[in-house]
Amino acid sequence: MFSGVMTNAWLVASMIGVVAGVVGFFVVLRGASFVAHAVPLSSFAGAAGAGLVGIDAVAGLAVFAPIAALGIGWLSRRRRSDVVTALVVAAMLGLGALFLSWSSQYASAVYGLLFGDILGVSSGEVWLTAVLAVCGLAAVAVMYRPLLLSSVSPEAAAARGVRTGIVDMLFLVLVSLTTTMSVPVVGALLMFALMVGPPAAARAFTRAPARTMAVAVGVSVATVWTSIVASYLTTWPIGFFVGVFAAAFFLAGSAWTAVRG
Amino acid sequence: MTGFFQSGPVHVALAAGAVTAVVSGVVGVLVVVRGQSFAGHALGDLGTLGGSGAFLAQVSPLWGFVGVGAVVAGAMELFGVQRRRGRDVATGVVLGAALGVSALLLYLDTTSTSTAGATVTVLFGSLFAASPASVPEMAGLGALGLVALAVVYRPLLLSSVHPELASARGVPVRSVAFGFLVLVGVTVSLTSMVVGTILSPALLVGPAACALRVSRRPPVAMVVAAGVGLAATWAGVALAYASYRWPPSHSGWPISFFIVAIVFVAFLAVELPSRIRRRRAPGGA
Numbered sequence: 161m162f163s164g165v166m167t168n169a170w171l172v173a174s175m176i177g178v179v180a181g182v183v184g185f186f187v188v189l190r191g192a193s194f195v196a197h198a199v200p201l202s203s204f205a206g207a208a209g210a211g212l213v214g215i216d217a218v219a220g221l222a223v224f225a226p227i228a229a230l231g232i233g234w235l236s237r238r239r240r241s242d243v244v245t246a247l248v249v250a251a252m253l254g255l256g257a258l259f260l261s262w263s264s265q266y267a268s269a270v271y272g273l274l275f276g277d278i279l280g281v282s283s284g285e286v287w288l289t290a291v292l293a294v295c296g297l298a299a300v301a302v303m304y305r306p307l308l309l310s311s312v313s314p315e316a317a318a319a320r321g322v323r324t325g326i327v328d329m330l331f332l333v334l335v336s337l338t339t340t341m342s343v344p345v346v347g348a349l350l351m352f353a354l355m356v357g358p359p360a361a362a363r364a365f366t367r368a369p370a371r372t373m374a375v376a377v378g379v380s381v382a383t384v385w386t387s388i389v390a391s392y393l394t395t396w397p398i399g400f401f402v403g404v405f406a407a408a409f410f411l412a413g414s415a416w417t418a419v420r421g
Numbered sequence: 422m423t424g425f426f427q428s429g430p431v432h433v434a435l436a437a438g439a440v441t442a443v444v445s446g447v448v449g450v451l452v453v454v455r456g457q458s459f460a461g462h463a464l465g466d467l468g469t470l471g472g473s474g475a476f477l478a479q480v481s482p483l484w485g486f487v488g489v490g491a492v493v494a495g496a497m498e499l500f501g502v503q504r505r506r507g508r509d510v511a512t513g514v515v516l517g518a519a520l521g522v523s524a525l526l527l528y529l530d531t532t533s534t535s536t537a538g539a540t541v542t543v544l545f546g547s548l549f550a551a552s553p554a555s556v557p558e559m560a561g562l563g564a565l566g567l568v569a570l571a572v573v574y575r576p577l578l579l580s581s582v583h584p585e586l587a588s589a590r591g592v593p594v595r596s597v598a599f600g601f602l603v604l605v606g607v608t609v610s611l612t613s614m615v616v617g618t619i620l621s622p623a624l625l626v627g628p629a630a631c632a633l634r635v636s637r638r639p640p641v642a643m644v645v646a647a648g649v650g651l652a653a654t655w656a657g658v659a660l661a662y663a664s665y666r667w668p669p670s671h672s673g674w675p676i677s678f679f680i681v682a683i684v685f686v687a688f689l690a691v692e693l694p695s696r697i698r699r700r701r702a703p704g705g706a
Contacts, residue, residue: 188510193510194462197513243458246461246462247622247627247685248685249462250620250681250684250685251682253545253620254623254675257541257545257677258678260541261673261678271527271528271531274524274544275524347524349466349520349619350521352513352517353513353516353521356510356513356517357514357517360513360514397524397525399520399521400522400525401521402521403524404522407515407517407521410514
């Protein structure tokens with residue numbers, strides 16, 4: 161379970177757990193589950209296109225995830241964003257379906273990209289993921305205060321001179337960066353479960369931002385690790401375990417809140 | 422194009438597409454007016470659960486979509502009493518868990534039965550592979566949905582635009598909302614048959630969003646939305662039929678891609694000019 165190809169899976173999954181916990185904290189704080197769901201789904205087209213051209217899936221994701229995120233951000237600036245987001249997601253997914261129908265490895269490729277594949281990590285991708293993780297965490301550290309303020313109270317942030325429009329865009333870039341890292345392992349459909357479930361569970365235990373973020377990282381890493389073990393033992397798709405374990409942690413958090421009253 | 426109108430699968434695809442376009446146009450307008458696109462999207466994704474389960478049980482995916490759509494719609498409305506931000510997270514977590522279980526069911530479909538293409542069929546649809554028997558079933562469901570909508574139309578519209586006024590006039594707002602969400606579940610099961618579960622929001626919300634830019638009056642918008650949906654599905658079927666002669670593989674481009682692309686282009690065509698106008702005349706909108 162810890163040898164050869166699996167070492168890559170453990171390394172990448174641990175980094176994904178940390179970054180998803182940190183970024184997911186802001187996703188939950190901003191009530192942005194829909195965006196966190198939409199960006200990975202849209203970037204699916206990038207992974208599918210990369211397979212078609214014969215380059216690494218991560219490269220395709222790295223191009224499409226920011227495009228999708230910024231496209232959603234730009235189109236939804238002045239209106240209720242949900243209609244626009246739904247349409248952009250569907251258009252990108254349709255494009256992904258087209259790319260997949262062009263390539264020869266239809267069914268299994270779709271499956272791995274959508275629901276995750278613990279063996280889908282090469283040694284080169286470990287380094288790439290590490291670089292992306294460091295960039296993401298550094299970005300959060302630099303813009304921590306304006307990001308937090310604009311998430312809790314956009315009006316107060318604007319009054320203090322924070323340029324909320326730019327912070328919103330940077331947040332979308334952060335989500336797309338996390339997506340790029342995570343989709344090859346966790347899958348496009350289940351990625352957002354990791355960004356929403358653990359931070360939502362963490363909020364049941366503490367309300368202080370830094371502490372919530374730390375708990376979210378812990379829960380999210382625990383989710384990924386247990387999912388890898390379960391997926392390895394059963395050969396069932398890792399996406400199943402990530403989705404179910406994330407929900408289980410959320411339920412545990414809700415139960416804890418209910419018990420304490 | 423002579424072969425086009427004699428092909429059996431094309432007849433089925435055109436008929437199924439027409440039924441779906443009309444129902445989803447009418448229901449979609451109300452979904453957009455009520456701001457429930459995320460619910461429509463979630464119901465589509467959750468339909469994956471029903472579709473993959475139906476494959477495993479060897480029944481028509483339509484019944485899987487309908488069963489799960491109706492049940493989940495009810496569950497979502499039950500949780501919907503919480504404040505908005507809590508609802509967002511709860512929907513996300515439920516969605517994640519259900520998609521996880523769908524992943525498992527699809528995995529079992531592909532490994533334990535002979536339906537190797539189940540993942541693609543459920544998620545992205547395959548209208549040309551729809552059975553002729555499913556057309557009357559879809560038409561029946563669609564007619565049922567439209568009749569139900571006609572019965573609750575006025576209270577539904579009032580409670581969408583002005584919930585307080587509706588409840589002051591004695592409209593049972595919660596029951597109406599619950600009934601409508603079940604109706605959305607049924608509609609999404611129709612659109613899932615046409616373009617697959619994860620693309621179904623495009624057909625539900627896209628034509629309606631275009632139509633509401635053309636006219637704010639719901640009856641007019643419903644007719645326009647049904648027309649846009651019908652044009653997109655039929656053009657999609659025709660293009661997919663023609664694409665069997667196109668590169669790179671000569672095995673046809675996905676029909677769902679064409680439908681979704683047409684809907685998206687239609688939306689941009691309506692949306693972008695109004696955006697540019699607004700920029701030229703600041704404060705004008």
